[in-house]
Amino acid sequence: MKSWLLFCLGWLSFVTGLLGLVLPLLPCTPFMLLAAALFARSSPRFHHWLLHHPWFGPPIRDWQDHRGIRRDARRRAIIFILISFSVSLAITPMIWVRGLLLAILVILLGWLMRLPVLEPVAMKK
Numbered sequence: 001m002k003s004w005l006l007f008c009l010g011w012l013s014f015v016t017g018l019l020g021l022v023l024p025l026l027p028c029t030p031f032m033l034l035a036a037a038l039f040a041r042s043s044p045r046f047h048h049w050l051l052h053h054p055w056f057g058p059p060i061r062d063w064q065d066h067r068g069i070r071r072d073a074r075r076r077a078i079i080f081i082l083i084s085f086s087v088s089l090a091i092t093p094m095i096w097v098r099g100l101l102l103a104i105l106v107i108l109l110g111w112l113m114r115l116p117v118l119e120p121v122a123m124k125k
Helices: 002-022 029-042 044-051 057-066 071-091 095-114
Strands: none
Touching (some): 002 044, 029 044, 044 057, 071 095
């Protein structure tokens, strides 16, 4: 029963992560990391599939192995965060929502900049 519940939550997290690829303000990576953790406890087959997926696998393995993010991945994340927040700020008419978006933007970028950056030498095994 517990394994089935973790498996379902893993798929829910994976689908939410997929939505995060296209929806502004919904992150992809934390949901993919959660899906990997849930699949590790419920389905070795899907855990292996996710870890070896060409798009999602490398960042998940980087986080699991080194607790860090590659420099190019962080640069892309910053660019996409700035684009999505800029669009959201441009179309939002309410001042208080703009202030909230700016606060979230500052917190998110601050957190992202504090993550350890993986250098190519550190990633070799």
